[in-house]
Structures are given as structure tokens and as C-alpha cells.
Amino acid sequence: MLSIKDSVGENPPAHVPTLDLHEIQATVLRQRPAPYFGMHILLRVDDAAAGRAFLRRLTPYVDSAAGWRIAANAWLGVGITYAGLEALGLPQDSLQSFPETFRVGMAARAKELGDVDLNDPKHWDAPYGNAQVHIGISAFSDTEEMRQRALAVARDQYEGFSGVSVVVMQDFGAQPDDRNSLGYKDGIDQPPVEGSGVDPLPGQGRPIKAGEFILGYPGETGVPLPMPQPDILGRNGTYVGYRKYHSLVASFNRFLREHGSTEEERELLAAKLVGRWRSGAPLALAPDKDNPALGADPQRNNDFDYASDSRGQQIPFSSHIRRMNPRDTQLQRLTDVNIHRLIRRGTTYGRPYDPNQLSDEDDHVPRGAIFLFMSAKAMDTIEFLQKEWINDGDFIGANNERDPIVGLQPEDATFTIPKAPVRRRVHGIQTFNVLKGGEYFFMPSMSALKWIGNQGG
Ligand code: HEM
Structure with a gap:
């Protein structure tokens, strides 16, 4: 069997983490590599026992956040929709312990989300919004070779199960210069998570209580949010909003x-729309013209506020x-x-x-x-x-x-x-x-x- 584990080392974090990093999935705390390569594989489960057998096979290959400060790497993350939890045969009392907004799903909340008109779920690509997506696997890696390896590992686990089928295979990856679909560098600012063991970068602000991001820990109000039950199901988990634009x-x-x-006028307007030049340099530190060296420097490119x-x-x-x-x-x-x-x-x-x-x-x-x-x-x-x-x-x-x-x-x-x-x-x-x-x-x-x-x- 192929393994991607041998690429995973464990560099010590800057501080002793207080979060249970061995329990939390890597995707929650691990930054996207730069450049990055990957795929979202979305699956449907038509047979609960086959779905659970697939999950048992996949789980050993899902990476935890314990080895998250790794230079060369590839990892798999997995999420399950409410329709997926139902399709996997979760007990009713556990199913009912999830929040209502999660149970009904994103498409059913279109009005509250303002996903109307052009963004209305009736215009969405198949199979989104129709309870057809049950399990999502995301593979992230820093090279194409490692991406292929991660995908082969994922494929080995679902191929051959008659009750589990792929409904979406969506390639993704960094564009030249690590730009996004409108030509901007992105993925710069992230909220620092208290207890993760990693110091915030300059400008990231104070660490935010882990319970804002991970279930089972106190949030900014001092108490943890309600968790899906039993505790073993909810603790160290989180919710993911997946949105395709x-x-x-x-x-x-x-x-x-x-x-x-x-071109200068156009680029200044593009920078005003985002608040950063396309290179990632913030207007707060480079008000008149782009500064690509600033944009590329993680010690400086987020080190600003709006006070002035x-x-x-x-x-x-x-x-x-x-x-x-x-x-x-x-x-x-x-x-x-x-x-x-x-x-x-x-x-x-x-x-x-x-x-x-x-x-x-x-x-x-x-x-x-x-x-x-x-x-x-x-x-x-x-x-x-x-x-x-x-x-x-x-x-x-x-x-x-x-x-x-x-x-x-x-x-x-x-x-x-x-x-x-x-x-x-x-x-x-x-x-x-x-x-x-x-x-x-x-x-x-x-x-x-x-x-x-x-x-x-
Ligand atoms: C295709 C649509 C989008 C594009 C092209 C886009 C682009 C960008 C860019 C270029 C940045 C600046 C670089 C960075 O800090 O990463 C940024 C930051 C950010 N974006 Fe978006 N974005 C999109 C959609 C969204 C959506 C839907 C949300 C939220 C629901 C969002 C939330 C944020 C946040 C929170 C930041 C960081 C702001 C900060 O902390 O300074 N973006 N985005």
C-alpha cells in the first residue's frame, strides 16, 4: 500500500501546544504550502456499511495537526456533510445534536446567506446543494509528485467499494507567482489560534481562543460552544463551509x-478594491505603488492596522x-x-x-x-x-x-x-x-x- 506518512516529520513548535494536536485534523491548523497542489474529491455513500468500511480504511491516512510545521509535505483531510452522516448510519440522537443550520445544509440557508439571483442554488453546478455530497477528501501538497502520491493513497481506499462513488474530482493549485483567480496573492492573513504552539506573525493580532475554531475548548466568551454528542464525536472537530466561486x-x-x-491606474484601482496590491503588499504600508518584496515577506506583509x-x-x-x-x-x-x-x-x-x-x-x-x-x-x-x-x-x-x-x-x-x-x-x-x-x-x-x-x- 502507498503511504504518504513517510514525508511527515515533526518539527517542535515554538511553544508547548495546549491543544490536542494529535486529534485535530492537519487542514485546520496547517497553512497551505506555497506553491500548493491538490484536489477535492467528493463522494456519495449509498450503502452505510460500505461507507463506514471505507472510512475505517481511510482514517489512518488522514493527517493530524501534530506534524504541522513541516517543510516538504502532503496531507489528506476529510469532512462529512449532514447527509453523509445520515448515509453512514449515525445514531439518531447524535444526528439531532448537530446545529440546525448544519443539518439543513448550505443550499437550504440560501436566503439567510444572501445566495440569491445569480448565486441562487438553482444555478449551482451539479451535484452541489442536493444532498449528493457526503464525504469530502482534500489533498494538499507542495509538489505535483506528492499530490499524485496523496491522491493514489486516497484512491486506494475508495476504489472497489460498490456503495461509495465519486461525484466530484476538482483539481486545484497555485497559479504562477502563487496568485488566485483574479491575479492576487492570497492566503496571507489567518487568525492565530491560542494553544496551537505557534507565535502569531507580526500584524496577526493576539491569539484568539481556540474554542472559536475548534470544538471542546473555551471560546472568546470563556465557554466552549455546544458540541455534537457523544463528546468523542464533537471534541477537537470543527465545521467547514465549502464555497465554490x-x-x-x-x-x-x-x-x-x-x-x-x-496600467498604473488599473493596478491602483485593483489594489483599492482588495486593500492589497496584487503582490500581496498592503496599501496600508505601500499606499502609492506596489512593493513586491514587501508582498512576499511574511514578517512584514501583514504588519499593519488602520489607525492612521x-x-x-x-x-x-x-x-x-x-x-x-x-x-x-x-x-x-x-x-x-x-x-x-x-x-x-x-x-x-x-x-x-x-x-x-x-x-x-x-x-x-x-x-x-x-x-x-x-x-x-x-x-x-x-x-x-x-x-x-x-x-x-x-x-x-x-x-x-x-x-x-x-x-x-x-x-x-x-x-x-x-x-x-x-x-x-x-x-x-x-x-x-x-x-x-x-x-x-x-x-x-x-x-x-x-x-x-x-x-x-
Ligand atoms: C473568489 C472570491 C475571493 C477572492 C478572489 C478573494 C481574494 C482575497 C485576497 C486577494 C485577499 C488578501 C490576501 C490575504 O490576506 O489572503 C483576501 C483576504 C481575505 N478574504 Fe477573500 N477573496 C474571496 C472570497 C472571500 C470570501 C467569500 C470570504 C469570506 C466569507 C473572504 C474572506 C477573506 C478574509 C477574512 C481575508 C483576510 C482579511 C484580513 O485578515 O486582512 N474572501 N481575499
């Missing part, structure tokens, strides 16, 4: 050209990163920013970004991003972000403007760039990233995976 690259490029006559830009003249209030993590911005609605954080594992798929693509046909080329958003209350946090911080602007003084990168835009949507003496209001913002699928997964601990696999005798 299709990026309209040509529309985005045309928009930049309409509002910028030189209380009017949004450097980093517009409406920009993507200021909305998604307002840091110390004075908000119009009182809220604790640290209770709305998500661990993000963004994965880019399809043809690499090309600034010269302008044709309508190009908008149909499959390319975009699949995000894994992880937290102990991922369903609530994603609903909050979608409603308050993405598809509204009141909270940050941006009136009814929406997030220019990921908002669902109405007709003639605008983006305001505060400026003295007069602000600039850019028209023609469109929905540049269209939602094409989504599912909620529960990402169980290592013990919980074994427990699930052993149900039913």
Missing part, C-alpha cells in the same frame, strides 16, 4: 480598463480586506471583530489569471476559487459575513455598497474611494465571483473518525 476574469479586466487608462487611515483614504472602507477583517477600524455598529474570524484555506482552480482576456467567451472558462472556511460556528459566521460585511456597507460607513470582490451586486453598483478634496465613486462594479456550489462539512477529530467508522457494529 466562478471568477469572471474578462468582466473584471474590462472593468479595470474602463476606469484606468494606464481613519478616513479610508489609503484603504477604502469598502475594500475586501478592510471589510473581512476591519482590525481597529471604528465601526458604525459595535462588534467584537475577533468573534467573526474564519480560518481560510483558499484553493484556486482552472486556467491562470490573464490580464489580457477581455472576451465574453472567456467569462465562461471554468476558473475560480474554492474556499474552505473553518470555525467552530462556521455556519453562523458565514451567514454573518455574507449579510453584514459582504452584502451591506453600513457597518463600516460604506452605506449600501457591497464587497467589490465577492458581493452579489445590484444594477449600477458602485465602489467609493475616499479622497480629499472629493471622493471618487467608481461605477460598473459587477458580481465578479459567482457562487457555483456550497456545502457544510463537519471535520471530525481523529478519534471521531474512528468512532463514526465503527458505528453499526
Whole structure:
């Protein structure tokens, strides 16, 4: 049997971790490699006993977070949807102990998520949103060779089970220069997790209580969130919001050209939309021109706050990163920013970004991003972000403007760039990233995976 374990060493973390790293899945705490290669394999279970037998075979190959500071690496993570837990024959009292939002699934919460119109589940790619996705395996690695090895390990476990079938195989990987589907470097900022044993990078802020991200630990309020029962099922697990976006690259490029006559003007506008230059350099530290060396330096590229830009003249209030993590911005609605954080594992798929693509046909080329958003209350946090911080602007003084990168835009949507003496209001913002699928997964601990696999005798 192939193994990917021999690539896994265990470098000691900076501090003694207080989290049970041997129980928590690697994907929760381990950063995406750079560059990265991988695949999401989504499976359906038609026979509970076969599904559980498959899970028992797969579990020894799922990596824990214990060896998470590893340079050369590949790992597998696994999540199970509510439909999957049902299909695997979990006892009724355990099934009922999951939160309602998880049980009904992402598509059923479309109204609360604002996934309407273009983003409506009726337009999603098959098989998302129809209770057909039961188990998700994600393989991450730092080389194509290791990706193939990880995939072979995964395939060895599900091939040959008549009651388990693949419904999606989605390749993903870093684009040249580690850019995403709209040409930006991403995966830079992450919330630091208390007890993980790793020091926050400059600018990451204070460590956030582990219970915000992992079940069974106190959260920011001082108490753990309710867990699925029994304890062995819930503890050290987390929830994952999986969202697949299709990026309209040509529309985005045309928009930049309409509002910028030189490449410099276009790139400045692109930076204002996100709050970072495409290289990852933050506008807060490089207000006038890109600084690729800054963008590439993890010790510096996140080391900023918004204190010196209380009017949004450097980093517009409406920009993507200021909305998604307002840091110390004075908000119009009182809220604790640290209770709305998500661990993000963004994965880019399809043809690499090309600034010269302008044709309508190009908008149909499959390319975009699949995000894994992880937290102990991922369903609530994603609903909050979608409603308050993405598809509204009141909270940050941006009136009814929406997030220019990921908002669902109405007709003639605008983006305001505060400026003295007069602000600039850019028209023609469109929905540049269209939602094409989504599912909620529960990402169980290592013990919980074994427990699930052993149900039913
Ligand atoms: C295809 C759609 C999207 C694109 C192209 C995109 C792009 C980016 C880029 C370029 C950054 C800056 C680099 C970084 O810190 O990683 C960023 C940051 C971020 N994005 Fe997105 N994003 C997308 C969707 C989303 C969605 C749907 C959410 C939340 C539900 C989100 C949440 C965040 C957060 C929390 C940050 C970090 C902000 C900070 O801490 O400073 N993004 N995104």
C-alpha cells in the first residue's frame, strides 16, 4: 500500500501546544504550502456499511495537526456533510445534536446567506446543494509528485467499494507567482489560534481562543460552544463551509480598463478594491505603488492596522480586506471583530489569471476559487459575513455598497474611494465571483473518525 506518512516529520513548535494536536485534523491548523497542489474529491455513500468500511480504511491516512510545521509535505483531510452522516448510519440522537443550520445544509440557508439571483442554488453546478455530497477528501501538497502520491493513497481506499462513488474530482493549485483567480496573492492573513504552539506573525493580532475554531475548548466568551454528542464525536472537530466561486476574469479586466487608462491606474484601482496590491503588499504600508518584496515577506506583509487611515483614504472602507477583517477600524455598529474570524484555506482552480482576456467567451472558462472556511460556528459566521460585511456597507460607513470582490451586486453598483478634496465613486462594479456550489462539512477529530467508522457494529 502507498503511504504518504513517510514525508511527515515533526518539527517542535515554538511553544508547548495546549491543544490536542494529535486529534485535530492537519487542514485546520496547517497553512497551505506555497506553491500548493491538490484536489477535492467528493463522494456519495449509498450503502452505510460500505461507507463506514471505507472510512475505517481511510482514517489512518488522514493527517493530524501534530506534524504541522513541516517543510516538504502532503496531507489528506476529510469532512462529512449532514447527509453523509445520515448515509453512514449515525445514531439518531447524535444526528439531532448537530446545529440546525448544519443539518439543513448550505443550499437550504440560501436566503439567510444572501445566495440569491445569480448565486441562487438553482444555478449551482451539479451535484452541489442536493444532498449528493457526503464525504469530502482534500489533498494538499507542495509538489505535483506528492499530490499524485496523496491522491493514489486516497484512491486506494475508495476504489472497489460498490456503495461509495465519486461525484466530484476538482483539481486545484497555485497559479504562477502563487496568485488566485483574479491575479492576487492570497492566503496571507489567518487568525492565530491560542494553544496551537505557534507565535502569531507580526500584524496577526493576539491569539484568539481556540474554542472559536475548534470544538471542546473555551471560546472568546470563556465557554466552549455546544458540541455534537457523544463528546468523542464533537471534541477537537470543527465545521467547514465549502464555497465554490466562478471568477469572471474578462468582466473584471474590462472593468479595470474602463476606469484606468494606464496600467498604473488599473493596478491602483485593483489594489483599492482588495486593500492589497496584487503582490500581496498592503496599501496600508505601500499606499502609492506596489512593493513586491514587501508582498512576499511574511514578517512584514501583514504588519499593519488602520489607525492612521481613519478616513479610508489609503484603504477604502469598502475594500475586501478592510471589510473581512476591519482590525481597529471604528465601526458604525459595535462588534467584537475577533468573534467573526474564519480560518481560510483558499484553493484556486482552472486556467491562470490573464490580464489580457477581455472576451465574453472567456467569462465562461471554468476558473475560480474554492474556499474552505473553518470555525467552530462556521455556519453562523458565514451567514454573518455574507449579510453584514459582504452584502451591506453600513457597518463600516460604506452605506449600501457591497464587497467589490465577492458581493452579489445590484444594477449600477458602485465602489467609493475616499479622497480629499472629493471622493471618487467608481461605477460598473459587477458580481465578479459567482457562487457555483456550497456545502457544510463537519471535520471530525481523529478519534471521531474512528468512532463514526465503527458505528453499526
Ligand atoms: C473568489 C472570491 C475571493 C477572492 C478572489 C478573494 C481574494 C482575497 C485576497 C486577494 C485577499 C488578501 C490576501 C490575504 O490576506 O489572503 C483576501 C483576504 C481575505 N478574504 Fe477573500 N477573496 C474571496 C472570497 C472571500 C470570501 C467569500 C470570504 C469570506 C466569507 C473572504 C474572506 C477573506 C478574509 C477574512 C481575508 C483576510 C482579511 C484580513 O485578515 O486582512 N474572501 N481575499
